[in-house]
Ligand SMILES: O=C(O)c1cc(C(=O)O)c2c(n1)C(=O)C(=O)c1cc(C(=O)O)[nH]c1-2
């Protein structure tokens with residue numbers, strides 16, 4: 001690449017309307033493009049401009065206990081005509097946005113014996129003249145953005161002990177931050193910041209406190225050492241207060257009865273001082289997680305009517321409106337369930353603490369049923385926020401329940417540390433629909449519309465200034481445009497594979513474009529597998545693996 005526009009901190013904090021420089025475009029996680037040429041009136045005229053296969057996968061061993069196909073979950077980033085994307089098998093590819101021509105490709109070599117439980121990658125971070133990505137063998141890699149050549153590469157944890165990376169790094173405050181996966185292996189989760197030039201560690205903050213640290217009193221004995229708390233979705237960031245908000249996943253092993261206590265900071269949002277890594281605020285969605293409800297998606301940040309807010313659709317089936325005070329501390333405003341949920345009796349109206357229904361809580365040697373299942377009201381796929389409307393759009397799955405029966409389990413490094421089986425059963429109402437997109441008005445915290453799909457919904461959302469939202473996510477490989485105000489489907493096109501990656505919007509030659517990647521698998525595929533098993537059906541969704549670009553003619 002001859003001319004590459006360096007990605008400055010200023011550009012990351014305030015990207016040009018025509019570019020998409022970080023995975024949700026802006027640090028607040030809104031997934032919103034201000035471009036407004038594509039409108040409800042003209043979106044039906046959207047046509048493919050070009051498409052490019054991301055190429056064959058490197059060989060990866062399948063996870064025999066719970067097989068899954070690799071899935072594209074990375075958005076393509078757009079920087080002044082250069083597009084960069086990461087593939088599920090840890091390749092990074094740069095394309096010319098004008099014609100889809102491949103500019104360079106980097107293939108990270110994965111060690112023999114690696115068995116990815118979640119074979120995916122959620123994208124790269126751009127900073128300066130480098131591209132950063134985090135690998136399934138727990139390394140952080142820096143590439144030269146002009147050539148794709150490796151600049152440095154460092155192991156942040158030991159993959160043989162069950163640590164791995166699936167998230168896109170966060171480039172903020174002159175650092176590259178990344179959180180670690182491995183909640184199903186009894187890891188001790190962390191977020192680590194590295195120096196972009198040298199790769200050296202700047203700070204490392206564990207999500208599970210050790211004895212003596214605040215929150216350690218919420219863990220019995222040595223349980224903190226293997227307590228889980230993975231962080232596998234990129235944090236949102238408030239540049240003004242220099243706080244990054246990260247979501248912390250499930251506690252390990254799964255059944256809460258094996259580790260009595262609140263188990264901070266599992267199933268929480270934590271706010272880290274980007275300078276030091278210090279935990280400056282936290283909000284726990286449910287104490288003593290026992291449902292594998294990773295709360296890893298960070299809250300979406302917005303300023304509305306002069307208030308700094310954070311809205312979180314939790315995997316536990318409740319939506320939370322939180323306030324961020326002048327120091328960036330989180331406090332509960334209100335919350336309600338957005339799908340049917342019978343694990344809680346409600347939320348404490350003052351604190352937002354979940355009031356757990358003890359009857360449905362998994363116990364030792366006794367099967368307990370709960371709704372929604374472990375995959376929750378929503379899983380990984382991002383919501384998006386339209387600041388003009390004050391609406392937030394969230395992909396959900398409902399009408400499915402789970403069950404667990406707790407059993408004692410011995411920790412062994414690098415071996416699944418679950419303490420329960422995993423069940424998922426669609427309910428009678430699932431015959432009508434499982435997946436849906438919901439729109440909520442953040443002012444009133446009321447649902448404005450809901451558009452249902454018979455299929456599960458595993459598609460991250462894109463919001464645009466023209467009042468059109470885009471997503472895939474269903475097992476029929478359709479890519480759709482919806483009216484942001486009503487939820488009406490305005491346009492749809494079947495692509496070469498199911499879509500689990502976030503669509504983006506960018507400008508080229510004065511024209512608004514939409515780009516998205518196909519690539520179906522990981523937990524959306526597993527979830528479909530459980531439905532097929534319950535109903536005796538066989539759903540085949542093409543795998544895809546192609547980058548598509550669309551524009552009006
Ligand atoms: O505990 C963990 O470390 C961990 C990691 C991941 C991941 O890194 O993708 C997922 C999950 N858990 C998980 O529970 C889950 O439902 C899930 C879905 C997906 C996906 O890509 O669709 N990843 C993950």
Ligand SMILES: [Ca+2]
Nearest residue numbers: 183249250294
């Ligand atoms: Ca998990």
